[in-house]
Amino acid sequence: MPNKKISPDSHDFLDGTPATDRGAAAPAGSDFVDTLQPEWDAKFPDGRYKCVPSVTRIVRMSHYIAKAVDRNLAEFGLNRGEFELLGALIRSESQSLSPMVVQSRMLISSGALTNRIDRLEAKALIRREPDPDDRRGCRLVPTPKGIDLGLKAVASHMALEARLVSALPGKERRTLEALLKKLILSQDEELYPNSLR
Secondary structure, eight states, X not given: OOOOOOOGGGBOTTXXXXXXXXXXXXXXXXXXXXXXXXXXXXXXXXXXOOOOHHHHHHHHHXXXXXXXXXXXXXXXXXXXXXXXXXXXXXXXXTSOBOHHHHHHHHTOOHHHHHHHHHHHHHTTSEEEEEETTEEEEEEEEEOHHHHHHHHHHXXXXXXXXXXXXXXXXXXXXXXXXXXXXXXXXXXHHHHOTTOOO
């Protein structure tokens, strides 16, 4: 009998195990992460391998979020990098920023930023203008077309964000926000000591 073809989405992104090889479905109220530690303990009874469920779930949820965000932004002809740059320009006080400031805020290399700028400029969504404070520099400015598209994309993105956490009541949502912020701040200084907050 020919091997059953398994699509990439049917593999768990953490360990690559095909969905058909995961065994029985988890009990109601359980998720994939609940099965990890028992499986490790069964394989290594001395308990040398201990997972951290909270981190595993953050990684797993980030995968779900990224897929949903990418799918939503594609409807506007944007990817995440372009959306982040366009949004940063639109919400800035003067609706213009220098590439250096943008790079500090977005935590990306100058090469990656240049690629994003070039793509948005080719789509007529932003333009480069001379920087009055730096004769060798430039300012990035969203075009009217860029502002219109960007605001539509932002509204759709924020609606998506709300749907992604709709399973949590308000109090749980605020608790999650506070805990995630605490974790992020614990890593920011070590990983990005010169970043803008």
